[in-house]
Amino acid sequence: MRRMTPSTRPRRLIEQFLFPAPRIKAAELKACLQGKTILVTGASYGIGEALARRLAACGTHLLLVARSGDKLRALKTELAQTDNRIDIFATDLTDMVQVDALLNSIRRQHQGIDVFVSNAGKSIRRPLFDSLQRFHDFERTMQLNYYAPVRLSLALIPLLLTRGGQIVNVSAANVRLAPAPFWAAYQASKCAFDQWLRCAAPELAARGVACSSAYLPLVRTRMIEPTEAYRDAPAMSAEQAAALLCKLMLTRKPGCSPWWLGPGQWASLLMGGVWSRLAERHLRRTRHG
Template structure:
């Protein structure tokens, strides 16, 4: 969104004061908030797998979990980059290892699953790896591969990983999948990002449906609808330079919040307002979003 639109939505919903929500986060209320009287779940000693962990949000998330006492397995395609992050974590006394895997292909995910299960199914899986494409649909009428590739890594990869690890989590009665989506899914329209938004909508809907099926099993699914995050992925787009954005470290805090509290969804306040507006008048909400993308 433009700075003006972001500030408008933020000011309309400035109803919370704790440290996490002050960054723009609005945690969805669930019945679990009534029953979980023990408060935040500890992360110390947990085994956490983070995909897309060689840079950006994934790297920051791996560092944050390790600092909280978790044992972290990092996943990405480049061994050299992964090794560098693992070494940094270990230098600070954290526990980390890595697996090289390609989440964009069925064979790549299958091979990764074999390696993961050989050393034990993680307690928490953060499906963070992804790709974003900024292009109008009219400019992509000869680029079906853009949509196919985006769905492969943003949707089919996380789904295949989930299918492979879910039975063991349910059997032991404990586990969590944290899926990374985007604020545009919650608000409705996302002009110029149709391929990206569609793939994130797919993984968000899959996660919410799965969460309903898993009720009472001890396995949770959380979806994070991130706003813009300043990462290497958006660096080539100059239009983003002046836009409000989270840092990778701030985004990692949202993910740890989800791990500790296991909400169904986490999103910025303005996305929450836009979703409510969509329920009243979808054209109005889409028009507001469209203007912010001009």
């Protein structure tokens, strides 16, 4: 465990206030999930890896998907126990030929899936005026954050129907707040799948499949490393985010979010104009103006 230095202590206290740890009884989680077949995308690093660790301890049958086959193999070796089963699939989810091969192999081996966790994601933070020659940024985020989960959901729905299953979407708190400059590619793609799932949810619920979204704040993973501004910002741990996803599997609630997201949404609604003007004024003072 990392020791708290005087400089990290205030940040830790703020994190405990902003992101209180969810309470989950390990025995209750195991009783709920043992023997269940759970597909997790983006399981090689960050939140997906932390979730795989937690689920493996519950005696689940895991289908782990990511590009890094070596990382998945190492995880499988490390987590293998007598009461769990782990199948790994080294797949680039932006390549539809690979996605089709993944789906064919899942369909051949499985009659049903209990939970599909759509977690794999790509983040880009880039000013619009640095993006004028970078249409591919928008294509890549949409391919991974929108088209891939839609393609997987459509194909997996028949398997989820046989088990009264659940789709768990790893979403972001920002999709519920006023839009932020520099985040057009990432936020638009995350909003797209969030909205898709919210539209699909009543139709799926009517057939016994639950849809849940975790609206996560900043989480300290590889994803936020390139953003200098986030280095010392308060963030949730990957393990805590994984615990929230487990809680969604336990409760099958439509969503979970930090306690401050509700008030934040109201503030975004009521003060959206003020926020835009403040952002504009700030940008005018910088090289982006």
